[in-house]
Amino acid sequence: MLHFILRRLLLLIPVIVGLTIIMFAIARLLPGDPVALAAGPNATQAEIAALAVEYGLDQPIWVQYGHYVSGLVHGDLGTSLLTRRPVAADIKAYLPATLELVFAAMFIAVAVGIPLGLVTAVWRNRWPDYLAQVGAIGAISMPRFFLGLLLQLCFAMWLMWLPLGGRLPIVVIPPRFVTGFLTIDSLIAGNWNAFFMSLRHLALPAIAMSLSPLATIMRMMRASTIEVMQQDYVMTARALGLPSRKIITKYVARNAVSATLTVIGLYFGWLLGGTVLVETVFDWPGLGLYATKAIVSQDMMPVIGVALVIGLLFVFANLVIDLLYGVINPKVRYS
Amino acid sequence: MTTTEHNSADDFATPRRDRLRRAFFRFSQSKLSMLGAAIVAVVIFFTVFGAVLAPYPNHVAGGVDTASRFIPPSAAHPFGTNELGQDVLSLVMAGTTVSVLAGFGVVLIGSVIGTLVGAVAGFARGWVDEVLMRLTDLTLTIPGLILAMAIAAALGSGFGNMVIAIALSWWPGYARLVRGEVLAAREEVYVTAARALGATPKRILFRHILPNVVSPIIVKMSLDMGFAILTVAGLGFIGIGVRPPTPEWGTLLSISRSYMPDYWWTAMAPGMAMFLAVFGFNLLGDGLRDILDPKARR
Numbered sequence: 088m089l090h091f092i093l094r095r096l097l098l099l100i101p102v103i104v105g106l107t108i109i110m111f112a113i114a115r116l117l118p119g120d121p122v123a124l125a126a127g128p129n130a131t132q133a134e135i136a137a138l139a140v141e142y143g144l145d146q147p148i149w150v151q152y153g154h155y156v157s158g159l160v161h162g163d164l165g166t167s168l169l170t171r172r173p174v175a176a177d178i179k180a181y182l183p184a185t186l187e188l189v190f191a192a193m194f195i196a197v198a199v200g201i202p203l204g205l206v207t208a209v210w211r212n213r214w215p216d217y218l219a220q221v222g223a224i225g226a227i228s229m230p231r232f233f234l235g236l237l238l239q240l241c242f243a244m245w246l247m248w249l250p251l252g253g254r255l256p257i258v259v260i261p262p263r264f265v266t267g268f269l270t271i272d273s274l275i276a277g278n279w280n281a282f283f284m285s286l287r288h289l290a291l292p293a294i295a296m297s298l299s300p301l302a303t304i305m306r307m308m309r310a311s312t313i314e315v316m317q318q319d320y321v322m323t324a325r326a327l328g329l330p331s332r333k334i335i336t337k338y339v340a341r342n343a344v345s346a347t348l349t350v351i352g353l354y355f356g357w358l359l360g361g362t363v364l365v366e367t368v369f370d371w372p373g374l375g376l377y378a379t380k381a382i383v384s385q386d387m388m389p390v391i392g393v394a395l396v397i398g399l400l401f402v403f404a405n406l407v408i409d410l411l412y413g414v415i416n417p418k419v420r421y422s
Numbered sequence: 423m424t425t426t427e428h429n430s431a432d433d434f435a436t437p438r439r440d441r442l443r444r445a446f447f448r449f450s451q452s453k454l455s456m457l458g459a460a461i462v463a464v465v466i467f468f469t470v471f472g473a474v475l476a477p478y479p480n481h482v483a484g485g486v487d488t489a490s491r492f493i494p495p496s497a498a499h500p501f502g503t504n505e506l507g508q509d510v511l512s513l514v515m516a517g518t519t520v521s522v523l524a525g526f527g528v529v530l531i532g533s534v535i536g537t538l539v540g541a542v543a544g545f546a547r548g549w550v551d552e553v554l555m556r557l558t559d560l561t562l563t564i565p566g567l568i569l570a571m572a573i574a575a576a577l578g579s580g581f582g583n584m585v586i587a588i589a590l591s592w593w594p595g596y597a598r599l600v601r602g603e604v605l606a607a608r609e610e611v612y613v614t615a616a617r618a619l620g621a622t623p624k625r626i627l628f629r630h631i632l633p634n635v636v637s638p639i640i641v642k643m644s645l646d647m648g649f650a651i652l653t654v655a656g657l658g659f660i661g662i663g664v665r666p667p668t669p670e671w672g673t674l675l676s677i678s679r680s681y682m683p684d685y686w687w688t689a690m691a692p693g694m695a696m697f698l699a700v701f702g703f704n705l706l707g708d709g710l711r712d713i714l715d716p717k718a719r720r
Contacts, residue, residue, distance in 0.1 A: 105560040113572050221454065224708065228701035230652055232659050233675060233693035236682070244683035360565020364656050368679075378568055379660055382575045390572050398563040 088413075095406050099399060103159070106398050107391060111152050114387035125168035125386065142166060155391075164395070165388035169381060174392040177377060182396065183267025184254060185373035188365070189358045190268075191289050192296035197351065200301040204308025204347070205340055211313060219305065226302035231361070235295035235368035242291060250288050252370035259284050292369040296362065300354045304347060311346035315339050345415045352408030356401030445713045455709025461702025468518040476512035484667030492685045501691035505681060510674075514691040517669035522699065524585050525651035529643050531589035532650075536596020537632070537639060543597065544604030545627050555601065558594045566591040567656060574662045584663045588653050592646075599642060603635035610634075637714040645707035648700035655696050671696050 122139045130138075139145045143154055155165060164174035207216045243251040254269055255261055261269060262276040270289065273281035315321065316339055324334045363375035370376070374393050381389035449455050468475075476482050487507035495502045501510040543554035561569075574587035607613065608631060616630045657663040658672025666673060671692040678688035 101556070102560065102563060105556070106564060109560065109564065110572070113569075113576055224454075224704050225697075225701060228648055228697055228704050230655060230693065230696050230700070232656065232672075233689075233696060236675070236679065236689055236693065240683055240686055240689075356563070356565075360568055363567050363571070364659060367660060375568075379571065382568075382571045383661065385575060387572075390568065394564050394568055394572075397565045397568070401563050401565075 088410075092406070092410070095409075099402055102398060102402055103395065104156075106395050107152070107155065107159070110387070110391040110394050111148065111155070114391065122168065125384070138168075142168065164392040167381065167386055167389045169384050169386040169389070174389050177389060178374065178392055178396055179267075181372060181374050181377045184371060185359065185362050185366070185375060187268045187270065187289065188292055188296060188362055188371060188373060189355065191293035192358060193300065193351070193355060195293060195297035196300040196304055196354070199297075200304030201308050201340075201344065201347065203301075204305040205312055205335065205343070207305065208309045208312035208316065208343075209335060211309075216309075223302035223306050226298045229298060230364075231295050231299065232364040232368050234298060235292065235365050238291045238295055239368065249291055252288075252292075252368075254288050254372060255281065255284055292365050292371055295368070296358060296365050300351075300358065303350060303354065307347045307350045308343060311343040312339055314346075315342045318342075341415065345412055348408050348411055348415070352405045355404040356397070359397045359400055449709055449713050452709055452712070454705050455712070458702050458705025458707075458709055461698060462706050465518060465522060465699045465702055468515055469522040470519075472515040472518040476509075476515045478509040478512040481508035481512050482516040482669060492681070492688075495687050502685070502687035504674075504678065504688045505685075510688055510691045513669040513674055514671065514695045517671045517674060517692065518695070518699070520581065520664055520668060520670045521651050521654055521672075521696070524581065524588075524654040525647055527585040528588045528592055528650040528654065529646050531585065532592030532646075533596045533639060533643050535589070536593035536598075537600045539593065540597035540600030540602075541604050541627060541632060544601035545608060545623070545631065547605075551601075554597070558597045561591065562594045564591070567653065570653065570657065571660065571662055574657060579663065579665050581664050581668075584654065584657055588650065588657070592650070595646075596639065596642065599638060600635060603638060604631055607631045607634055641707065641711045641714050644703065644710045647707065648703035651696065651700055651703070 122135055122142070122144055126135045126138050136145070143151060146154075158165060162175055164178065166172070167174050167177060170177060203219065207219045210216045239251060242249045250256065259281055262272040262278050262281055265272050265275050269285035270282060273279075273285055321334060321338060324338055325331070359374075362371070362373055363379055365371065366373045366375040367379060374397070378390055378393040381387075381393075449459075473479070473482050478485075481487070485508070487503075490503055490507040491505060493499055493503040493507075499509050499511065501514070504510055504513070539554050539558065543551040543558075569591040570588045573590055574584050577583035577587060604627075612634075613626060613630060616626050621630070654663070655670075655672030655675070658670045659676045661673075661676065663673065664670045666677075674692040675689055675696075678685070678692070681688055
């Protein structure tokens with residue numbers, strides 16, 4: 088198993104190299120002049136040239152790439168032209184917000200989607216099942232940013248139950264940085280007020296993010312449950328007179344979940360890259376918002392950094408899922 | 423392709439028209455598929471005639487009417503007016519053209535690139551396959567929306583640039599799908615027969631194999647249409663894409679955000695239009711998958 092993990096981790100190296108080359112190629116395509124943009128409207132030609140020299144942008148692209156790769160080995164992702172801060176520091180500040188949002192959304196999607204998939208499979212071809220199937224297609228079709236806007240309008244502006252955006256009210260002092268997840272950090276600090284505040288801020292964006300994976304997980308779970316329910320061992324369990332609730336929860340659910348796991352892994356990566364729109368709506372200070380601001384001002388270093396980090400997390404998430412197969416289904420062998 | 427009740431000899435004798443009729447019959451048995459087809463028909467109708475049929479064509483062209491800003495929904499303006507006094511319904515009707523054409527463009531370009539890459543990889547095998555598929559995997563790991571945003575920002579705003587930007591992040595799914603299909607198809611007897619008759623590899627791939635793997639590609643294209651429309655709207659929402667006064671759903675929604683909650687109606691028509699169009703294409707795609715690709719049916 089250790090051998091398996093090590094080999095998979097080694098595979099990350101070509102991914103890193105490939106990702107940086109692709110993103111550098113796109114940066115090269117830029118017809119605009121990011122240096123002039125960063126220097127400001129009143130900058131003289133000399134000032135722009137000085138800035139370009141300072142950031143090494145006057146050199147040929149392969150020299151820039153070489154510098155980037157040698158920095159990468161030391162965990163240096165370059166410097167943002169816009170914030171004038173190291174990209175690695177920026178990402179370290181923004182990544183936890185995005186991860187917290189994705190984990191919360193994934194939690195809702197799995198906690199609701201898997202039971203719902205089981206139930207609709209058991210009730211197959213009856214009206215609650217039809218309703219859930221149509222609802223699922225509706226949920227997948229709903230633009231997340233429109234859903235976010237509707238949630239904001241309803242719960243934040245009209246009912247005023249939940250906050251409009253952000254991670255914490257300005258008046259609340261954030262807990263000391265441990266994991267970067269405000270919910271967990273405030274629990275570690277024993278600050279219940281901050282915990283509930285951060286949870287309230289998390290609710291709407293997490294719901295807006297969770298709807299589409301919830302529907303997909305439900306459909307996947309329904310399909311694999313129906314397949315498992317036709318297996319011989321389920322028939323045997325039934326013939327042995329086991330109560331059907333026990334058959335469903337103990338034998339069917341466990342086997343059906345392993346097929347659904349792949350979807351969960353894929354969705355994790357997809358959500359990581361798809362937070363952009365929800366973060367924009369809810370002003371959530373995460374990677375998506377950071378990348379958007381950088382892209383609009385043609386500041387490529389942060390964009391390369393974000394793409395790299397998300398790409399690596401995506402590969403890593405799929406490795407975790409592969410390992411989870413073995414936990415759920417002991418027949419799986421790693422080779 | 424055909425139902426299992428018929429034996430192969432019967433299938434062989436069945437003319438193509440008959441099979442199509444049977445497929446259409448099965449499609450029409452599903453109420454949801456028919457609903458999807460109906461919605462898509464309406465959406466396509468507005469794609470073509472939306473700008474012409476809009477009740478206030480001068481607003482579509484960019485005309486403003488500051489005297490009637492932010493009128494709530496009424497008989498004259500069923501979805502109200504926006505910050506420039508323009509009729510929201512007219513803008514949304516005309517916006518169908520950009521959103522649907524862009525979505526179609528993305529799917530078309532993405533599927534053509536992906537099919538070529540996948541077909542060549544699956545047919546050539548060896549190092550060509552290895553190189554092409556590693557490139558495909560790599561593109562898949564880059565978050566699609568961020569890649570599209572970066573390319574769109576690099577190319578500059580405009581309809582064509584936006585479509586190309588999204589399409590360049592859209593092809594890997596097709597490459598994987600087509601490679602798998604081609605790998606399976608190249609072992610079929612008809613390929614061996616064509617080879618025995620002396621057909622060139624190019625001819626075998628394009629005249630014999632590809633026509634036989636076209637159904638899953640069409641199914642994926644119809645399922646992708648909705649998501650492509652969503653992505654186009656998402657880019658518009660962020661502010662990368664076509665520029666006003668060209669009406670586009672995502673841009674309309676993003677502008678209306680600044681006027682919440684007092685002028686909430688400005689967001690409803692573009693949002694609902696997006697939802698309905700995507701819903702229609704998804705229902706249609708599901709229905710098409712059931713008749714064209716019975717293996718994938720659940």
